Amino acid sequence: MNTNRINSWLPSANMAGCEFPLANLPYAVFSSADQIHHIGVGIGDKIANLNALEEAGLLDSLDQSLRDAVKQSALNQLMGLGHKQWHALRLRLTELFSNSVYQDKVEPCLIPQSEVAFHLPCQIGDYTDFYTSVHHATRVGSLFRPDNPLLPNYKWIPIGYHGRASSIRVSGEAFKRPAGQLKAPDAERPVLELCKRLDYELELGIFIGKGSQLGTPISMADAEQHVFGVSMFNDWSARDIQAWEYQPLGPFLSKNFFSSLSPWVVPMAALEPYRCDWTRDAEDPQPLDYLDSKANRTKGAIDIKLEVWIETAKMRANNQPAERLAKSNFKDSYWTIAQMVAHHTVNGCDLKPGDLFGSGTQSGPDLEESGSLLELTVGGKNPITLSNGEQRTFVEDGDRIILKGYCGDDQLRIGLGQVDNLVQAGNKP
Amino acid sequence: MNTNRINSWLPSANMAGCEFPLANLPYAVFSSADQIHHIGVGIGDKIANLNALEEAGLLDSLDQSLRDAVKQSALNQLMGLGHKQWHALRLRLTELFSNSVYQDKVEPCLIPQSEVAFHLPCQIGDYTDFYTSVHHATRVGSLFRPDNPLLPNYKWIPIGYHGRASSIRVSGEAFKRPAGQLKAPDAERPVLELCKRLDYELELGIFIGKGSQLGTPISMADAEQHVFGVSMFNDWSARDIQAWEYQPLGPFLSKNFFSSLSPWVVPMAALEPYRCDWTRDAEDPQPLDYLDSKANRTKGAIDIKLEVWIETAKMRANNQPAERLAKSNFKDSYWTIAQMVAHHTVNGCDLKPGDLFGSGTQSGPDLEESGSLLELTVGGKNPITLSNGEQRTFVEDGDRIILKGYCGDDQLRIGLGQVDNLVQAGNKP
Incomplete structure (x- = not known):
């Protein structure tokens, strides 16, 4: 999947030098007003709440194990699913952030990165x-x-x-x-x-x-x-x-x-x-x-x-x-x-x-x-x-x-x- | 507390050279027929299921935090409570295993050590x-x-x-x-x-x-x-x-x-x-x-x-x-x-x-x-x-x-x- 040249409907993700273009999609664990730790994905100057995307039905095409994993408060479960599931999730997220047909449904799941607190992404065993x-x-x-x-x-x-x-x-x-x-x-x-x-x-x-x-x-x-x-x-x-x-x-x-x-x-x-x-x-x-x-x-x-x-x-x-x-x-x-x-x-x-x-x-x-x-x-x-x-x-x-x-x-x-x-x-x- | 000379109503705990007399009371995590991991305490040739002791009402005199901790599948929560709580639990267990007034109620919570499978006692972080x-x-x-x-x-x-x-x-x-x-x-x-x-x-x-x-x-x-x-x-x-x-x-x-x-x-x-x-x-x-x-x-x-x-x-x-x-x-x-x-x-x-x-x-x-x-x-x-x-x-x-x-x-x-x-x-x- 070469997403290098695909643009997002989110303008900040397409700006020159943006650290979080559509081709990145890094994971993090964050909390906002509700203090609950959620898994998020960075896109432009926003973080997408994966729990919210799932609850909005936007991840329904994915396996149940994946939909469960993204609703956790740490990345360990998602990490343990393996590269095929990671790929499926990445593909779907790329679709959601690039195809403007999803914009109205995805936008409510985005929070400015400047407004969240970050936490360790997972429980580090060793x-x-x-x-x-x-x-x-x-x-x-x-x-x-x-x-x-x-x-x-x-x-x-x-x-x-x-x-x-x-x-x-x-x-x-x-x-x-x-x-x-x-x-x-x-x-x-x-x-x-x-x-x-x-x-x-x-x-x-x-x-x-x-x-x-x-x-x-x-x-x-x-x-x-x-x-x-x-x-x-x-x-x-x-x-x-x-x-x-x-x-x-x-x-x-x-x-x-x-x-x-x-x-x-x-x-x-x-x-x-x-x-x-x-x-x-x-x-x-x-x-x-x-x-x-x-x-x-x-x-x-x-x-x-x-x-x-x-x-x-x-x-x-x-x-x-x-x-x-x-x-x-x-x-x-x-x-x-x-x-x-x-x-x-x-x-x-x-x-x-x-x-x-x-x-x-x-x-x-x-x-x-x-x-x-x-x-x-x-x-x-x-x-x-x-x-x-x-x-x-x-x-x-x-x-x-x-x-x-x-x-x-x-x-x-x-x-x-x-x-x-x-x-x-x-x-x- | 010097429990060295107190005897248990359980004969195997009082035998010369027994590794698990009343003065020991070591903890372990075990499972028996139900495959569920429980916290246990060694006494004589038996292991006492702490979850069962708690459910039988035998730990009612203890703090709720302690009663919750002994029902877990690993020792971490009990470990985290600190030495005053450990002491309270040890005192109560000593009482239960020494005073024959408790024998009828405690005995159903004992399992021969030879019949259980042991597991790691806790999640080892570092x-x-x-x-x-x-x-x-x-x-x-x-x-x-x-x-x-x-x-x-x-x-x-x-x-x-x-x-x-x-x-x-x-x-x-x-x-x-x-x-x-x-x-x-x-x-x-x-x-x-x-x-x-x-x-x-x-x-x-x-x-x-x-x-x-x-x-x-x-x-x-x-x-x-x-x-x-x-x-x-x-x-x-x-x-x-x-x-x-x-x-x-x-x-x-x-x-x-x-x-x-x-x-x-x-x-x-x-x-x-x-x-x-x-x-x-x-x-x-x-x-x-x-x-x-x-x-x-x-x-x-x-x-x-x-x-x-x-x-x-x-x-x-x-x-x-x-x-x-x-x-x-x-x-x-x-x-x-x-x-x-x-x-x-x-x-x-x-x-x-x-x-x-x-x-x-x-x-x-x-x-x-x-x-x-x-x-x-x-x-x-x-x-x-x-x-x-x-x-x-x-x-x-x-x-x-x-x-x-x-x-x-x-x-x-x-x-x-x-x-x-x-x-x-x-x-x-």
Whole structure:
């Protein structure tokens, strides 16, 4: 289904650069005056209430399981139905928003996005964070392990580790700077103090749709049929806590104090036109068979443009706009979404609808394309200077960090929305 | 409440060595003929159906919230009510099972444990595995990092990492040997093969009861009020997958293929008589304030005896009984349950009712007290010989591994039940 050139009867959906044209149709969970959580779909500057569409009889042509699923307060049930049902729903929504014969019936089901509150799109069962950007891994590795930046397993294994689901929040929530054990390299003992090296991580959030059975791996051929869609994800990190705690079992309190997702889940179908070759250097090893497929080589990657913006307290006070810190692209990822799924399940680990994968910080080959301040400031050694003269090595209290993502260009754009968090002063321990 | 010497009108609960005397009263989720999941409490050789007790009017003296919670199909709601409600329920159950005036009304609510199927006791939101045995950490560290066995952070931080909740199953479920990337130290490249070094880990499972708010640490003084109870836990591990994947972000596929819990959750109140000093060596550092309290020093530890048993396919064929491989004790743990809770939340990470902590493999100071084969066989170098002449370096197909735990002695015993899994041949990848 190429919906790129079909227009909607809703003018805002057809405007150049609109993040939510007819070709996008991302899902979200929202509430309005009635405070009830509903599933919605973004179109132009509106969100369509799927419960209302169903009650208006506009989804009667769909399977009962689908009509039940869209009336839930979270996406898990819809996610679990699988790609054929997702396709049927997307087709019907495209019809409803494009054919003006439906306009009178659909319009009462639309609410301005500016008037709703967003919630997490689903109950996240398990959250796994990957580490798929070789540029990030190399730059960070050189700081934590100067002698040994990129470990020998990196180009064989899509490295991942388990994260904390309970502390994931939707965009817009502020959080307090965390405290934790810190130990200066030359100090004799650690201390409990507020984190001094607070950092963002520019990531894609990848939602599992249909689950899998314990003991049954998912092949590369089937992998993307288990993926419901993608969001923006900020894997907030406390670098000083991380440096002291992470060996030998990995990051823990340095990550689980707060993570944040954009409200929108963009279906994989909307990303289809932006698929591209999965390329790597000539000297990089051929992956093992379970991580390889022709389809993955020719269209495993996705051209998703990613950006980090900052708005400091001073900028806010002076009515200055937020400023871009960096941009990168998910197509530079060393490992693809299909490879993450195939690897995660090769040992029989089961996936459930609503599980979340973080892509890992997405950094490009150039230093300016760094998806974290740790990289941009070379471990805090080279502060960056903002246009108003302020300097940053890490995130300061009062800073708002905004991650954005989109496919396409100024004309036709598939927006992933943004994840936007304000950092507040922490409670001194 | 010291219920140690009170007898039940149910004779099996009063027998010497019974795992479920009146002083225990562990919770479980079970189903019988009607296939419906109910919350039950173990007493003698029976399980009391709490839904049936409530419907018989026997819990009418309790708060409505408690009466609602015990009628659920999982423990989460009860867990979330907090320790005052848990205490009220425990007091009432003790009364019902000890005062013979209730016998006629209670007996119809009892089912032989041998006639029910057990299920996971709750929905596990997040699962965190700790690493609290210094003896385990030192012995394993010496295998993975001969030059650097115990890392400098070990005696300051209750090291933990996030694990996978979806693949946790209740005792009794068999599983297939997993496949994964393995790389021999001298091999040029990894291969995808069945795990050759499959291992158990003798752990305690610790269930969070009342949750906490994001941004709000739990102090040592409050920590155990957030703990509902403990189970036996086997954190099955693939050592060869682990060795190749675990750097820099920790274990992943080497752990998440299968983990297993005993059906019973023993309330903290039942463990009270077995609390003991939390001791460490004179040269060990004084923990930071947020990990220290007088109550923790004097009764932070718990004397829980732990055992590993094996039944090989050959033993089964020859009607030989299972054989004990090792025993250890949770009181040798370097870190206590309260310290795990206080550390996990010091950065503001929130906990939810039903979250699970693994204690980490519990090994004692002597090699024979090793809670894993990796330690017992010194990394597979020294096979152990079973009494029937069979040898083991790691777990083989057809082996059943049984972990057991209990407090007390042959007279009065508080059983944690057992976690029992059969390993089946894996599917060749």
